[in-house]
Amino acid sequence: MDAMDWRVEFDAEVRFSNGGSLRSEGFRLDIAGADISDAALGELFVEHLGLLMVDTVTVTNKRLLNEPHKGSRGVTFESTSRKLVELSHVVRDGMITYPGLPAPKISDYLTREDSRKKYAPGTEFHMGRITLVSNTGTYLDTPFHRYANGADLADIPVGAVADLEGVVVRLTGSDLRAIDRTAIAAHSVTGRAVLIHTGWDQHWGTEQYFNDHPHLTEHAAEWLVDQRPALVGIDSLNIDGTANGTRPAHTALLAAGIPIVEHLRGLSQLPPHGFRFHAAPVAIAGMGTFPVRAYAVIGG
Numbered sequence: 298m299d300a301m302d303w304r305v306e307f308d309a310e311v312r313f314s315n316g317g318s319l320r321s322e323g324f325r326l327d328i329a330g331a332d333i334s335d336a337a338l339g340e341l342f343v344e345h346l347g348l349l350m351v352d353t354v355t356v357t358n359k360r361l362l363n364e365p366h367k368g369s370r371g372v373t374f375e376s377t378s379r380k381l382v383e384l385s386h387v388v389r390d391g392m393i394t395y396p397g398l399p400a401p402k403i404s405d406y407l408t409r410e411d412s413r414k415k416y417a418p419g420t421e422f423h424m425g426r427i428t429l430v431s432n433t434g435t436y437l438d439t440p441f442h443r444y445a446n447g448a449d450l451a452d453i454p455v456g457a458v459a460d461l462e463g464v465v466v467r468l469t470g471s472d473l474r475a476i477d478r479t480a481i482a483a484h485s486v487t488g489r490a491v492l493i494h495t496g497w498d499q500h501w502g503t504e505q506y507f508n509d510h511p512h513l514t515e516h517a518a519e520w521l522v523d524q525r526p527a528l529v530g531i532d533s534l535n536i537d538g539t540a541n542g543t544r545p546a547h548t549a550l551l552a553a554g555i556p557i558v559e560h561l562r563g564l565s566q567l568p569p570h571g572f573r574f575h576a577a578p579v580a581i582a583g584m585g586t587f588p589v590r591a592y593a594v595i596g597g
Contacts, residue, residue: 303328307359309342314352314473314480331361340482340520350471351479382566384492384576384591385435386501394433394560395534396507401429431586437578438557442585443547448554451582458556461490461527463574463593465567468511469496475538476513478520486521490528490574494564497533501562510534515545522553528576530558530591558591567593 304325311319326341333341339354390403407424416422437458440447466481473480476493484491495511510533513521521529529536529550536557537544550557558576572595578587 302363302365303331304362304364305333305338305359306362307338307342308357309339310355310357311343311348312352312354313348314350314468314471319348325362331363335359340479343479343482344484347483349466349480349483350468350473351483352473354479378596380595382563382572382593382595384561384563384574384593385589386498386560386562388427388429388434388588392434392502394436398430398432401427401433403427429588431584431588434588435558435560435562435576435591436586436588437576438547438551438559439585440551440554440556441583443544443551447551447585449582450578450584450587451580453556455577458528458589459575459577461574462488462570463490463492463567463572464570465564466491466493467569469494469565471495474509474511476511476517478514478517481517482520486524486526489526489570490530490576491521491526492561492564492567492574493529493531493536494567495531495533496565498560498562498564501560507534510539512536512538513546515549518546518549522549522555525553526555528556528558528574530561530574530576532561532564533559535559558589561591568595571595 305328306323306325309321309324324342326338326345328341335356338356338359343351343354388401391400393400404426405423406426407422409421409423412422439449439453441449464484464486466484468476468480497506497511500506511531512533513536536559537546547557572593574593576589576591578589581587
């Protein structure tokens, strides 16, 4: 028998963030070595069963078994119809994206009336002017946003933020604000755009949007870094909690070169997977964030 052929038998109780629980007795899973911590086993259990909206996992009666691996299941999703889904907020004059940041100012640079003096009769154009901070609307964060020597908007290849295989982590209907790793561990995220659907975008344009928003915990961000997604997005005010000045999710993800998209909307229109995600910004040297026209392509 292969020395790596170890399985573990255990009991587990899963409590869900939207209420209810699940109990299992004598469950068996393959493991990579001769031991596994309760925390890691709980995450493996959640991932194996594909459980969503998990709050806590309690493991008891763990027993290691030196027996052959049995393998695990896979799930696929296919769609034959092609559909484009808008995932970004409209940028409007005077709108507030984040408390304390100035609103964009949109005005005319060249009016249609004035342009008539420059062109042939019957020919007119409009040229607009916009003044905004880079964190406006739905925007992309690159490593330069957090780190002086990180890749900026001009450095990141377009393939890092466009035409990405996507996966939705569905967490709507929950009072959970701090999203921990157990809530996302059921998803296969490596190489994908991971879009965290909290439903918080329903508060966009209201005072509630700025208060007590859903966000990732430090442990969730560390788990994502270990899994190496292509990009991580969320439909709330910030991927981090803002009660203090620490930003562990930004710190971990951007240090690993994983771009972030904040203030998404419309994630309820997406399937769990089986779509392509796009969020390409203007390639600006020396800037770390900028608004994007985020969208998804389903099927095709």
